[in-house]
Amino acid sequence: MEQSVGSLQEQALKRKERLKALRGRQLHGREPQDGEPDSKRALEDLEGEEKHRELKLRNYTPEDEELKERQVPKAKPASVEEKVKDQLEAANPEPVIEEVDLANLAPRKPDWDLKRDVAKKLEKLEKRTQRAIAELIRERLKGSETELAGAVGAVNVEEGEEDSD
Template structure:
C-alpha cells in the first residue's frame, strides 16, 4: 500500500507542475473563437473572423421539408385507390369464430358421450363383454 500511495503522490506532484507550467506559458497561445456573436471589444475583433450569417447557410430544414406534405398526401391517395376489396378480406364462412370458440367444449362433450354410450352397451350386454 505504501508503494502505491507514494506513486500516486508523485503523479499528483507532476500534474501540479504541468498545470503551473501551462498557465504561465499558455496564456499567450490561447485563441478565442466567436461563433455566436460579434465581440464589441476592438482588440477581440479580427478581420479574418469566420462568423456565419443567414446568407451563408444553405438549405434549411424548412426548405428541405417544403414538398414533403404534398408527397405524403399524394402517396396516401394512391394507397386508397389501390385498396383491397372488403369482400376478399372477409372469411369464407361467417361463423368461423363461433366454431373456434365452441370446438374445445365439443371435444369434452364428445368424450363424455362416448363414455355414456359404452356404459349403456355394458348394461345391455354384460355377458358379451365379460367373455371377450
C-alpha cells in the first residue's frame, strides 16, 4: 500500500489536468463525447439552464427601474368563506339509503329456512295442543265437582251428627 511521494505527486498532477479540461469544456459549451454517461450530460444541461433563468421578484420591491419590470404583481387572496363552503359540501355525501333494516344487516342463522318451512305445521299443532289442554282442564273440573259434591255431602252428614249430640 505504500506509494512513493513521486507517484502521489504524479497522480495529483493528472487529476489537476483532468479538472482543468473538464472546466474548459463546461465554460466553452462543447459537444458531449460518446463515451460520456447520460447523467453527466443532464447535469451540464441543468447548469446551463440555471444561468439563463429569468429573475422574478415576489417579495422584494426594487428601486431600479429595470428590476421593477421583473416584479411579480401581488396576488389577491381568495375568499376563505367560499373555499370552506365548498369543502363542507364535498365532505357531506348524500345518504344513499335513509332507513336501514336491521334484519337485512344481521347475518341469518343457518337453520332459518327450516324454521320458515315448519312454521305452518307448528301453527296447526299449536291449535291442537290448546284444544287438548282445554279438554283436560274441563275433565278435571268435572271430576273435582263430583268430589266436591261428595265432600260437601260428607260435611253435611258430620254437621248433622254434631248437632244431635
